[in-house]
Structure formats: structure tokens, C-alpha cells
Amino acid sequence: METLDALSALRALGHENRLAAFRALVQAGLQGLAVGELRERLGLPAATLSAHLNVLRAAGLVQDAREGRVIRVSADYARMNALLAYLTENCCAGAGECAPASNVCSPPSRGDRA
Template identity: 70%
Template sequence: MSTDDAVRLLSALSHASRLAAFRALVQAGPEGLAVGELRELLGIPPATLTAHLNVLRASGLVGDEREGRSIRVRADYPRMNALLAFLTENCCGGAEPSVAGVCGPNGGRGGR
């Protein structure tokens, strides 16, 4: 992933409602959520949610599919994982990550 791509994805997530929507879709799993379900879950007005989903769609972080009269939205896990890999590729100066699999202080040992 290029730096420009990472900036674009992070920018798409840089609003509280978009981040909440994306996290809800990640939690929903591969089945995703119908737009109406997502709206009810987040308590966002329909037009506002549509605008936020358009930003997430344009970034490639979510995709959607029409199912009859509704639209189902799903997180793009490979895109999310590519962003996470980009953010952590130089974690801890190349030291082994902590047991939890994430970087931390003290050379990757995860201590605080």
C-alpha cells in the first residue's frame, strides 16, 4: 500500500460517525448489515448515513450489494488488513511483536 492510499483510507475513517459505521460493519462479519440496520444501530439520520457510506465506499473500505429492496454493506477486510499491515510494517524497529501480536514500548515486548 502506498502512503497516498493509507492517507486516503485514514481520512475516510477520520469522522466519528464513519469510524463507528466501519467498526460496526467489521463486527458484523462477512454478512455485513443492511443500511437500515446500520442506521438503527448508529442512530444516524438516513441522508447523513448515506453521505458517510459514500465516503467509505469511495475509499474502498466498504462495498455494498443490492438485495431486493435493501442494500447490504460489508467491510472490505483485505483493504482493512492492508492498511493495518502498512501501519505496522516497521513496528518496533523490526523486533518481534509482543505476545498480543501488537507493537508496544520496550522493543515490542508490549510493556507499559
């Protein structure tokens, strides 16, 4: 990840409601949440949530898909993990004292869910 991409992602997450939305989507897993369900969980007006999701979308942190009349939003785990890797790439000055790089979020693929 490039520095400007990391700054964009961090700026997007630097608001209480956007961070709460992103965390809810990460917790929801690959299936994500319908926009209406996310709105109810966060207690935000539709227009406010839409504006926050647009910021997260522009930073590449979330993606959405239309399912009939429902728009389902999900976290982009690859982008999240790239940001985490960027933030920790020089952890502990390379002394090997940090957690291994494999400690990233990798939800089961859609086909692996029961």
C-alpha cells in the same frame, strides 16, 4: 498499500460517525448489515449515513450489494488488513518484539458460517 491509499482510508475513518459505522460493519462479519439496520444502530438520518458510506466506499473500506430492495453493506477486510499492515510494517524497528503479522481480522468465509 501505498501511502496515498493509507491516507485516504485514515481520512475516511477520521470522523466519529464513519468510524462507528465501519466498526459496526467489521463486527457484523462478512454478511454485513442492511443500510437501514446500520442507520438504526447508529441513530443517523438516512441522508447523513449515505454521505458517510460514500466516503468509506471511496476509500475502499466498505462495499455494498443489492439484495432485492435492500442494500447490504459490508467491511472490506482485505483493505482493512492492508491498512493495518501498512501501519505496522516497520513495527519495533524489525526487532521481532511485535505481534506476528498473522494477527489480522479474517472472518470465516460465507460457506463456513453455521
